[in-house]
Amino acid sequence: MATKPISLRVDPQIKVQLQDIARRFGTSPATLGADYVTEGVRTTMHPSIEFRQTPVGRVAYVRGLRLPVWLAQETVEDCGGDAEKAAKLLRLPLLLLKAALLYAKAFPQEINAVRAAGHRPLDDLDRLVPNHSFLKV
Amino acid sequence: MKSKLLLDSHVPADLASAVRALRPEVDVQHVSTWQEGAYINAADDVLPEACWQDNRALVSKDRATLPGWIALRVADGKEHGGVLLYDLERFRAHQIGALAKGIVTALDLTKGKLTNRWITLR
Numbered sequence: 001m002a003t004k005p006i007s008l009r010v011d012p013q014i015k016v017q018l019q020d021i022a023r024r025f026g027t028s029p030a031t032l033g034a035d036y037v038t039e040g041v042r043t044t045m046h047p048s049i050e051f052r053q054t055p056v057g058r059v060a061y062v063r064g065l066r067l068p069v070w071l072a073q074e075t076v077e078d079c080g081g082d083a084e085k086a087a088k089l090l091r092l093p094l095l096l097l098k099a100a101l102l103y104a105k106a107f108p109q110e111i112n113a114v115r116a117a118g119h120r121p122l123d124d125l126d127r128l129v130p131n132h133s134f135l136k137v
Numbered sequence: 138m139k140s141k142l143l144l145d146s147h148v149p150a151d152l153a154s155a156v157r158a159l160r161p162e163v164d165v166q167h168v169s170t171w172q173e174g175a176y177i178n179a180a181d182d183v184l185p186e187a188c189w190q191d192n193r194a195l196v197s198k199d200r201a202t203l204p205g206w207i208a209l210r211v212a213d214g215k216e217h218g219g220v221l222l223y224d225l226e227r228f229r230a231h232q233i234g235a236l237a238k239g240i241v242t243a244l245d246l247t248k249g250k251l252t253n254r255w256i257t258l259r
Contacts, residue, residue: 054181055205064178066168071147071199078230089149089230091169118201122224125257128204129220130211132255135246137239 008033025053046106048099056117060110062100067092070115072100139164140249141193142221142240143171145184148196149230155237163244164193181206185217194219194251196240198228207255219251223258 010018015029022032035058039051042060050063060069067090076097079085083101087094104111125132142165144152150167157165168176168184176184181202188195197203200222210217221243228236239258247254 052180054202055209056201059202066146066177066179066181066184068147068199068201070201074225075147075230086230089151090147091150091167114201118199118225120200122200122257122259125200125204125222125255129207129255131253132257134257134259135239135243137242137258 003034006037008037042103042107046099046103048096049103056114059114060103060107062092062096065092067100068114069100069104070111070118072097073104073111074115074118076101140244140251141191141218142166143168143184143188143191143193143195145195145197145199146177147198149233152196152233152237152240155233156240159237159241160244163241163249166193182209185210186215188218189216192218192252194221196221196223198223198225200225216253219253220255221251221258222255227259 018029018033022029025032039058043049043051048063049060049069051058052061061067062069062072072086072090072092075090076083076086079089083097084094087097090097122134140163142156142163144150144165144167146168148167150169153165153167156163168179176187179187185195185206195218197220203220203222207217207220221240223236223239228239236258243256243258247256
């Protein structure tokens with residue numbers, strides 16, 4: 001996606017902290033700053049969403065819950081598109097679930113990217129996780 | 138020793154009662170109610186620690202981030218309470234009975250000893 005530059009002035013301490021966090025995440029302060037601005041704009045537009053740092057990067061979650069948006073979306077699909085049924089399965093307020101679906105619809109590329117990681121071949125787990133075994137049931 | 142399981146937020150809460158119906162002796166909780174909901178919004182590195190402290194295995198289908206979290210935990214020299222991951226293509230969200238049977242099979246085969254083990258149900 002094409003990007004456009006903007007100029008920002010921040011407190012010197014914030015700049016140092018941004019540089020520290022960027023180093024820890026293995027990215028540049030400019031990229032991380034742009035991510036934070038993007039997330040700030042998105043969470044203002046979609047207040048039912050929050051972002052979390054994960055081993056596959058920043059991921060959108062349903063606010064206040066350990067529920068990634070992509071898994072909320074998959075649950076609805078598993079229920080044949082019936083959001084009410086999915087909300088009952090997850091013990092989630094229906095409107096909160098629908099708000100997560102709106103976010104997924106607004107940013108399909110972002111959601112599909114993490115979803116692809118969630119559908120990585122199961123055999124990969126043998127290479128990633130110590131003491132792993134499969135059980136066919 | 139009594140087996141203890143924790144169902145993560147994306148796992149249907151009714152799975153707890155389905156597992157209990159098959160194995161009443163298993164202590165199975167959903168994260169939304171476990172310890173009065175204290176972990177409902179817990180960070181992904183916090184929950185495995187809480188499970189480890191309580192000798193409880195985590196039930197999840199999140200193969201996007203969970204492998205990375207467990208790998209980081211292992212890299213820090215820490216152990217974990219065990220993971221039962223199920224294949225989200227094999228077990229759809231509403232297939233609670235089939236998933237409960239799968240979990241019980243895993244508990245039977247391991248005699249409930251899941252500490253530091255990761256079993257993927259497929």
